[in-house]
Amino acid sequence: MSSFSDRLEGRFQSAWERTDNLFRLEKPNALLAQPIMWRHPFIFYLGHLPAFAWNQICRHLMEQASFNAYFDEIFCRGIDPDIDTDSCHSHPDVPEVWPRLAEIILYRDRVREAVLESLDGARSKAVRERKPNYRQAFRIVFEHELMHQETLLYMVHELPPELKVRPQGLPEYSFQRGEPEQEIRIPGGRVRLGAALGSIEFGWDNEFQAQIVDVPAFRMGSTPVTNRQFLEFLDSGAYEDSYYWGRGDWAWKLRQGMRHPNFWLRRRGEWCYRTLFDLLPLSAVSDWPVYVSLAEAQAYARWKGRRLPTEAEYSRAACCTADGREIPFPWGEDEPCPNHGNFDFCRWSPAPVGSRPQGISPWGIHELVGNGWEWTETPFAPFPGFVPLESYPEYSADFFDGKHYVLKGASWATAADLLRPSFRNWYQAHYPYVFAKFRCVSDV
Secondary structure (H helix, E strand, O other): OHHHHHHHHHHHHHHHHHHHHHHOOEOHHHOOOOOOOOOOOHHHHHHHHHHHHHHHHHHHHOOOOOOOHHHHHHOOOOOOEEOOOOEEOOOOOOOOOOOOHHHHHHHHHHHHHHHHHHHHHOOOHHHHHHOOOHHHHHHHHHHHHHHHHHHHHHHHHHOOHHHEOOOOOOOOOOOOOOOOOOEEEEOOEEEEEOOOOOOOOOOOHHHOOOEEEEEOOEEEEOOOOEHHHHHHHHHOOHHHOHHHOOHHHHHHHHHHOOOOOOOEEEEOOEEEEEOOOOEEEHHHHOOOEOOOOHHHHHHHHHHOOOEOOOHHHHHHHHHEOOOOOEOOEOOEOOOOOOOOOOOOOOOOOOOOOOOOHHHOOOOOOOOOOOOEEEEEEEEOOOOOOOOOOOOOOHHHHOOOOOOEEEEEEEOOOOOHHHOOOOOOEEEEOOOOOOOEEOOOEEEO
16 A cells, blocks of 8 residues: 555645646636636636545545535536536536635645545555545546646636736747648457456546457548648638538537637638637648537538547557557557657647657557547447446446547647546537547548
8 A cells, every 4th residue: 555655645746736837827817717608717626626635535535524514515516518508417506706715725735635644544454444445536536636637728728818827938839740641541350448347557437347349441540630621621611511510510500600610710811729828820830630629520521521430440540459469559568758649748739740750550640649639429428337436426427418429549738647548538529628639530
């Protein structure tokens, strides 16, 4: 237990430091801002992360009495809306007045101390015997913190510039040319989806149980679709042609007044690209992957006479070799590092497609991990043998509704600890704020 405790303590400290730095990206008067209408204001998430940690570890695992039950409740759970109906899953009522910032900071710091004390307490044999899944609670809280770091940045991205604080030392943007797209033929074969119980140190409930599926041969783009390629789709008039959109997607597009990807902006007759802190000419980042919703990605694919990959096709391209071996990453067995892909904040923006050649898969496919999550056309659903997490049963089950779709890989803002082949992200088809790219496939 000692090595587990020591290792995780360091990870918690690093994660909290990054979280605190991300909250410093908003000016104090932005804490009550709600830049994405389907999400709570920033101040909620400042309290949500420690409240989640307290409820999972200190209350459920260590059975400690609460020192602030009101905060434990109001910051318990965020919103996941049904974008098309403006309804959402159940969550605590939003208070008329949020608590003061100083009170939330005090609560956060006290919870963090309690989490570290709980790590020490979990060394005792009594705790381990009473709670045999004690490690799971700590990993749930740790990965929950990492995932919220990225979703916080979705909100920061939507903030007006005057409400942001640009940090020092950001990496420079890369404006080099990207790798040209090629169609790569991947022969049919078997692929493992998910993970077997006990095969990995930790996984969320939707990652189990593993299943083996047969995948027919298909062709996949060697690189994701770029801003340049998507602009051709826009300039052709097809973005405004209902023929290429699903019926529900077209209705959403009209209702939201979508005329272009959310990350683009038209300024004085020229297309611009919105990064986290800057407005760049789209022509300068034309070889960056385009970030779009699933609905927009599917419309583009139909225009090209192609489609998006399934989760199984993605996994075959990313985790299988021509001789039938399974590999944990497209580049092989090595632990993820910046040479393998644009993830874990090594950049604070996308990079030109194919600019990490050491991360290429055995099939010759670039950046299946990094530079943006990868949309698939697979609805988010349980694998056979699914069992919800005992302490967090709603984590996945609330989203098995046919409206959420699986994303794989990682973005530049995805922590390296989340890079495992069984990890599944998911969003609704009409959610346009995700750092998500796509590539096209076709049947053989």
